[in-house]
Amino acid sequence: MDILDFFTFEAAGMSIDELETPVPVIDIDIVDRNLRRWQERCDAIGIANRPHIKTHKLAALARYQIALGARGITVQKLGEAEVMAEAGIDDLLLTFNIVGASKLRRLAALAKRVKMTVVADNSVVVRGLGEAGRQAGADIGVLVECDTGGERNGAQSPEEALALAREIDATPGIAYKGLMTYPAPGMRRRMADFLVKARDLIDAAGLKTEVISIGGTPDMWSDEGIDVGTEYRAGTYIYCDRAEMAAGACDWDDCAFTVLSTVVSVPTADRALIDAGSKTLTMDLLGLEGYGVVHALGDAPVYAVNEEHGYLDISKLADKPAVGDLVRITPNHVCPVSNLFDRVVFIRGDKVLGAVKVDARGMVQ
Amino acid sequence: MDILDFFTFEAAGMSIDELETPVPVIDIDIVDRNLRRWQERCDAIGIANRPHIKTHKLAALARYQIALGARGITVQKLGEAEVMAEAGIDDLLLTFNIVGASKLRRLAALAKRVKMTVVADNSVVVRGLGEAGRQAGADIGVLVECDTGGERNGAQSPEEALALAREIDATPGIAYKGLMTYPAPGMRRRMADFLVKARDLIDAAGLKTEVISIGGTPDMWSDEGIDVGTEYRAGTYIYCDRAEMAAGACDWDDCAFTVLSTVVSVPTADRALIDAGSKTLTMDLLGLEGYGVVHALGDAPVYAVNEEHGYLDISKLADKPAVGDLVRITPNHVCPVSNLFDRVVFIRGDKVLGAVKVDARGMVQ
Numbered sequence: 001m002d003i004l005d006f007f008t009f010e011a012a013g014m015s016i017d018e019l020e021t022p023v024p025v026i027d028i029d030i031v032d033r034n035l036r037r038w039q040e041r042c043d044a045i046g047i048a049n050r051p052h053i054k055t056h057k058l059a060a061l062a063r064y065q066i067a068l069g070a071r072g073i074t075v076q077k078l079g080e081a082e083v084m085a086e087a088g089i090d091d092l093l094l095t096f097n098i099v100g101a102s103k104l105r106r107l108a109a110l111a112k113r114v115k116m117t118v119v120a121d122n123s124v125v126v127r128g129l130g131e132a133g134r135q136a137g138a139d140i141g142v143l144v145e146c147d148t149g150g151e152r153n154g155a156q157s158p159e160e161a162l163a164l165a166r167e168i169d170a171t172p173g174i175a176y177k178g179l180m181t182y183p184a185p186g187m188r189r190r191m192a193d194f195l196v197k198a199r200d201l202i203d204a205a206g207l208k209t210e211v212i213s214i215g216g217t218p219d220m221w222s223d224e225g226i227d228v229g230t231e232y233r234a235g236t237y238i239y240c241d242r243a244e245m246a247a248g249a250c251d252w253d254d255c256a257f258t259v260l261s262t263v264v265s266v267p268t269a270d271r272a273l274i275d276a277g278s279k280t281l282t283m284d285l286l287g288l289e290g291y292g293v294v295h296a297l298g299d300a301p302v303y304a305v306n307e308e309h310g311y312l313d314i315s316k317l318a319d320k321p322a323v324g325d326l327v328r329i330t331p332n333h334v335c336p337v338s339n340l341f342d343r344v345v346f347i348r349g350d351k352v353l354g355a356v357k358v359d360a361r362g363m364v365q
Numbered sequence: 366m367d368i369l370d371f372f373t374f375e376a377a378g379m380s381i382d383e384l385e386t387p388v389p390v391i392d393i394d395i396v397d398r399n400l401r402r403w404q405e406r407c408d409a410i411g412i413a414n415r416p417h418i419k420t421h422k423l424a425a426l427a428r429y430q431i432a433l434g435a436r437g438i439t440v441q442k443l444g445e446a447e448v449m450a451e452a453g454i455d456d457l458l459l460t461f462n463i464v465g466a467s468k469l470r471r472l473a474a475l476a477k478r479v480k481m482t483v484v485a486d487n488s489v490v491v492r493g494l495g496e497a498g499r500q501a502g503a504d505i506g507v508l509v510e511c512d513t514g515g516e517r518n519g520a521q522s523p524e525e526a527l528a529l530a531r532e533i534d535a536t537p538g539i540a541y542k543g544l545m546t547y548p549a550p551g552m553r554r555r556m557a558d559f560l561v562k563a564r565d566l567i568d569a570a571g572l573k574t575e576v577i578s579i580g581g582t583p584d585m586w587s588d589e590g591i592d593v594g595t596e597y598r599a600g601t602y603i604y605c606d607r608a609e610m611a612a613g614a615c616d617w618d619d620c621a622f623t624v625l626s627t628v629v630s631v632p633t634a635d636r637a638l639i640d641a642g643s644k645t646l647t648m649d650l651l652g653l654e655g656y657g658v659v660h661a662l663g664d665a666p667v668y669a670v671n672e673e674h675g676y677l678d679i680s681k682l683a684d685k686p687a688v689g690d691l692v693r694i695t696p697n698h699v700c701p702v703s704n705l706f707d708r709v710v711f712i713r714g715d716k717v718l719g720a721v722k723v724d725a726r727g728m729v730q
Contacts, residue, residue: 020467020730054672076673096640096673097629099689102385121630124688152674153630153638264462265486265518273518275461279704280729284648307419307700308441308461308729309517323489324464335672339644340705342727362707364645364673365385 003032006064009346009354016350017326021262022276024337024344025328028353030256031061031238038220038237039068045226050074050093052215052235055335057360058344059087061238072115074215074233078106079363081116087359090114093213095145095180095233097125097153103365104128108135117141117211119180121154126167126174133173142168143180143213146198148191150184158198165202165209176202178211178230185218185247192225218247241334242293243286252295258328259292259337260345261310263321270315276329277305280340284333292329297321302329368397371429374711374719381715382691386627387641389702389709390693393718395621396426396603403585403602404433410591415439415458417580417600420700422725423709424452426603437480439580439598443471444728446481452724455479458578460510460545460598462490462518468730469493473500482506482576484545486519491532491539498538507533508545508578511563513556515549523563530567530574541567543576543595550583550612557590583612606699607658608651617660623693624657624702625710626675628686635680641694642673645705649698657694662686667694 016025042049048071053062062073062084072091075081081092092114098107110116111132120126120142133140144164147154155161161179168176179198183191191214199209214226215233217240226232236243239257240250261276281291283305290301291310297317304311312327314320321327331337338344339361346353381390407414413436418427427438427449437456440446446457457479463472475481476497485491485507498505509529512519520526526544533541544563548556556579564574579591580598582605591597601608604622605615626641646656648670655666656675662682669676677692679685686692696702703709704726711718 018467020465022729097638097688099627099629099640100385102383121632122688125629147632151636152671152676153632156632262464264464264490267486267512267518267521271516273462275464275729278647278649278701279727282643282648283650283701284643306517311517323462323487336643336648340727340729362644362705364387364640364705 001067003028003064006060006067007346007353007356009356012352012354014352016260016347016352019260019345019352021260021326022280023260024341025258025260025347026239026344027256028346028348030254034238034240034254034256035065035068038234039070042232043069047226047229048231050213050231050233051238052076052233053080053084053360055235055338056238057338057358058356059084059359060356062089063087071231077363077365078103078110079365080360081110082106083360083363085110085114093117095119097121098132099125099128104132105135107140108132111136111138111140117143117177119143119145120164120168121145123167126164126171130171130173139173139175141177142174143178143211144168146179146181146194148181148183148194149187150182152182154181158194158201161198162201162205165207166205169207176207178209178213180213183214183216183219185216188219188222188225192228195228217244217249220249236334239334242288242330242332246288255330257334257338258330261327261329263323263325263327266320266323269320270313272312272314272321274302274310274312274327275308276310277308279307280337281305281310281329281331282333282336282340284336286332288332292331294327295330296328366432368393368429371425371432372711372718372721374721377717377719379717381625381712381717384625384710384717386625386691387645388625389706390623390625390712391604391709392621393711393713395619399603399605399619399621400430400433403599404435407597408434412591412594413596415578415596415598416603417441417598418445418449418725420600420703421603422703422723423721424449424724425721427454428452436596442728442730443468443475444730445725446475447471448725448728450475450479458482460484462486464490464493469497470500473497476501476503476505482508482542484508484510485529485533486510488532491529491536495536495538504538504540506542507539508543508576509533511544511546511559513546513548513559514552515547517547519546523559523566526563527566527570530572531570534572541572543574543578545578548579548581548584550581553584553587553590557593560593582609582614585614601699604699607653607695607697611653620695622699622703623695626692626694628688628690628692631685631688634685635678637677637679637686639667639675639677639692640673641675642670644672645702646670646675646694646696647698647701647705649701651697653697657696659692660695661693
């Protein structure tokens, strides 16, 4: 199976230095390796792979993930689900509370076309999902979202998870399928304790927990508590970024995604200005310093950004970059960067394979 | 003149609580007042108004700004210029060094259609602009970008500005027109000293400085040093945001742009989760705490964000929001938020006027 078979590229055949900047360039061989390596681990430990497409938002890559063995995909918003269903993906988990009449109608329409599983962590959402399931004419599977240490949303205790499971079971139009959590990085033991307790309580109440959905790229290579999960949602692992390196989940060689940028001014020996600012790199810090680094220049940091300007620290470089030079920036957090661009460019080494549309860009509704 | 005459709305006639969230909602009457008030000040002090469209990126609003009396518009990237030229705007200042053969061809094509003025702060850019002007068959006006305290790019001294003015004057295809700076907030005196010295040196060399382009919303209401400018570029003033309030440039009543969001979970008495995260609000801090506030809820802060989740601090509220409630968030920095959405919605009070496409969204090239 060849990853290239999943793509139809636009504007192929250019070399990297003919591209207009700033633009994300993605090394397809690194993507391929990242995807295969993770699928192999999932197969080896016997956990279903359900990758989160919020990172890449590309139909081609979602289809390739499925072809490699993923059980289905994860999406965060209905707009992403609609795009992926249209692209032929037929097993989707949407890990966000769906609220509001208009959104519930969209969910019902999706549930008629593909296998949709959703989450709930409160009664208002459970009631709404029931209405959507009845509109769809078939039960929608629901996982109880659990807050296992991240202090985001989710049932706050195993007992609360049990109460929600019962409520789901008693609601026409939906079916209780299991538990879901986004485990806070480094808190897998606590996660496992919570989920086991919730599952056992729910078992004792006579309900079957078929799915325990866990996830997260930062801890994906850790074994601690992973056996509690029946499926794993990872997103960022496909491209990797500085934050995942800081978490120990990947290394430089695994970073497939860089932003190609042009040096437009070198006003002093200490700084160069590049054409990638916050509208390209975002201002996500995730505990890091600076807004990205140029690995090929000794990890020179982008120490400040305005909307269209990036400030590159060149003070430590013996060979200063010149106006017109291209640099490739590894971003802190790749997911929101990918979401800024209508198109990204795939490369193989220095050869441009071509551009593809970011199918689900901006689908926050 | 009625601002409504400049718009053709999609999906009009809904009420706010029928909108799908998250979505930017913009109060058209506040926009109108912000635009008129600034145009009146420009007229009163005799400075040309050349608003920066990077904030709104809407052809309709650019045309309205011109109709109210703006001299032309400012853009930051060629993609923005192309969209605005297509929309009939015929006098554009592009305040970013243009580098690279492909971009210079695009500039030449634009210069054939509309009056393009550009900037340069180094010899490589000057040479490139000369080629573009010769391709266009007519001189392109060039302003020397000056670094008057912001420590970004630009000529580092009035003497360097003079050298660049001479170089521009000696280059076929381009014409020296004047000076441009983005003054660092609070540094207008230093800006004025730099620009006056540069202008006098250039005068003495026999070159005429027709334009001195200054700008910035933070200091737009300050008189200090403003008389040095012949034209003013302000962008954010059209919508305003938390950062501009912190700078003293506006107040709550001037904030036209909020993000309508839905409460999707209230897991504890201290926090509510909303459907607007970093892919909606960005993580721009600009020295502020949190990622936006809900003014109607006692300025309750969005104290954390994930990509699609916002964490609202409700600990101080006597009446806690419920799942399904709508909240409106005033963002820290409105410009990159506007740039995340394909469409924004205009409102008048509680009435939805309709959606419009963000014409130049994502035009970073």
